[in-house]
Amino acid sequence: MPQLSDPHRSRVVLVGVGSYTQLHPLPTVANNLTGISEILADDRFWGLPPARYQLVADPTTPQEVGRAVRAAAAGTGVGGLLLVYFAGHGVVDDRTGELHLAVGHTDRAAVYATAVPYEWIRRAVLDSPASRRIVILDCCYAGRAISGMRDDLSAVADEVEIDRTCVLVATSPNRAALAPPDEKYTAFTGTLVTVLRRGVPGGPDPLDVATVYDAVLHAHRRQARPLPELRARNGGERVPLVRNRARTAHRAPPAPPPDPPGQLSYTGCVVVAGTSVTDDELRGATVAVLAHSTGAGALGVRLDRRTPRAARDVVTNPLPPPLDTAPVFDGGPVRDVVILLAAARPDAARLAGFQPVTGGLGTVTVPLDRATGSALAAACLFVGYLGWRPGQLEAELAAGDLVVSGERLDAWFWLQHGR
Known part of the structure; x- marks a missing residue:
């Protein structure tokens, strides 16, 4: 609902x-x-x-x-x-x-x-x-x-x-x-x-x-x-x-959604739409949760809507190879925002602006400076994202609108790059 x-x-x-x-x-x-x-x-x-x-x-x-x-x-x-x-x-x-x-x-x-x-x-x-x-x-x-x-x-x-x-x-x-x-x-x-x-x-x-x-x-x-x-x-x-x-008028207010058992954060999880979902934006969706906390809510991107767009069409500054061939996805309904999900090179030092997500992947601030761009091994670009207010993601999971899948985000990521 x-x-x-x-x-x-x-x-x-x-x-x-x-x-x-x-x-x-x-x-x-x-x-x-x-x-x-x-x-x-x-x-x-x-x-x-x-x-x-x-x-x-x-x-x-x-x-x-x-x-x-x-x-x-x-x-x-x-x-x-x-x-x-x-x-x-x-x-x-x-x-x-x-x-x-x-x-x-x-x-x-x-x-x-x-x-x-x-x-x-x-x-x-x-x-x-x-x-x-x-x-x-x-x-x-x-x-x-x-x-x-x-x-x-x-x-x-x-x-x-x-x-x-x-x-x-x-x-x-x-x-x-x-x-x-x-x-x-x-x-x-x-x-x-x-x-x-x-x-x-x-x-x-x-x-x-x-x-x-x-x-x-x-x-x-x-x-x-x-x-x-x-x-x-x-x-x-x-x-x-x-x-x-x-x-x-004659109904008691609903009880707050229960806390997810044994898990404080869904950051890095891949969730899929449940069979009962009614939200058009979620129906049939596969979503990566890139950030989540009980106090701030959650942010995610859709993994199932790859577009034919080129990276140079959505990032204003030049991307170093191989990032200039990064696949571009329609990330969600909040538009005019580009999110870069990337993996750092094994020999890279700690990167400024790199927010770890899971499995060696993290989000990186766009546009990139030259040093950060050259330290990344691969990336996926998302135009747009989905947002949940505090408690909303937990409520949708409890209701079965979203279901935590067994898919690993890092496995999905490297599959996009043929590995």
């Missing part, structure tokens, strides 16, 4: 614009921010610490929004969720047809210069190291954020898996969103808050984005309101969002 993201490694940005100089006001947007933030901060739903979310109320310039989103994206850690929410007017650039998010001083005659291009949000979200990412837009024409999502991700995904990303929008590309004056919230966010607070009977616990979307969609269909839309990549629609109060 997927678990909620680690709130201490997550970041949330809630942007709401209700006051405008040239567009009509949206007074209920302020309630949107309060309603969403209260749910996310409540331990019954998630328990996001105050330091991990930011409310951006009534920004007047695009730069205010851009800075907040970029800071949150950069500050989200492995095992964390990056959530960006916007409520306000959506405006369209007449020349390009692209969606912009209106701020207080947005000028309809100069949308391109006075509103936030959705492209700013998209880029910041995709550049984040977050393991999970969600964008929620409650504005007119929000569907353009989906229809306008270029498929340049597909080319990258052929070699390096894209992190789980999901975009949930209030309405279609050509529809206006509703903000009924006699209701506490805007229409979409009001339904969203209701679903999150009440939960979904019969739904999973925790609630994933797809379940929440279906509940909001059915409610709006019954009320003849604009229908929300959803787009996700790589299982992004299954990202857990909050606990399902319809199922947890």
